[in-house]
Amino acid sequence: MEDQKLPCVLIDCIGEKHGVYEDHAELLKEHFCLITMKEYNENKTILGKKIRAIYMWYHKPVINEELLQSLPNLKIVASSGVGIDHLDLNLLSRYGVKVSNTPFIVSTDTADLGMALMLASSRRLVEGYQMAVSPDTEYFPANWLGAEVSGATLGIIGMGTIGYKVAERAKAFEMKILYHNRKQRNKEEENAVGAIYCKKIDDLLQQSDFVMLAVNLTPQTHKLIGKRELQLMKPTATLINISRGLVVDQDDLVEALQNKVIKAAALDVTYPEPLPRDHPLLKMENVLITPHIGSATKKTRLVMMENMTESIQAALTNRPIPYEVLL
């Protein structure tokens, strides 16, 4: 409902499958007059002029030129999460619209999920669970083995905030940690976690038991891991992706898994999301998939909402935007 005193903010929907959580919406309503896409679509001419910000919760609503043309007073798009690959920054800048994200808060949970995927995949937790609950279960199955994580070699591609937090956790597991950064080497962080820098990505791929992808999706990292890179990996290695699906050539990954070029994959991200229900990755025993839940914990999602609110308030009062994404 429209409250004349509060700035109008467009959101996709409240509740439902991908919408802003009901509880969070109540908090947002203290600061903004929330207009859902459904309400906007029913009354574009009047509401379009009033909307001053878009609260983009997990890539929705989708922003295109047509929408921007009908929102003449739009000042900011506050996007949840760290990745901004779903936004056309040049287009938004042409319309004078600022962009913010929630970069720091997602790192800890996403690193935790990376560890969870590595442990679950190597120790075959999903298969173990299925065996434990099956009517004809065999306890202490003698021929059923996983691979050890403690003491194994982890190669982190992309030692940004998330990658570094993965390294901190891997250190506690006494793993040998290798990392590759396309641009810069960070010696201080390297020493703190005992990580070894691989200038060449190939060295990391050849030596790692687990390869964890934690890079942003950019034109340079698009399909960074394809047939050639998968062939460099050990046949006993597992690929873990907590960044973006498009960092991997998925067809090449399917082929590599089918032909046992690598042992397994654990993926929080794919393309598209979700995968079509008949996609080969959904049918493989050596693939563990989660539905893009890196930052999906109660506390983190609440702080993300607070970060987004702060950024919108700053933009609407012409103050510096705390989490502004610069072109």
Ligand SMILES: O=CC(=O)O
């Ligand atoms: O995918 C999640 C994020 O970008 O934070």
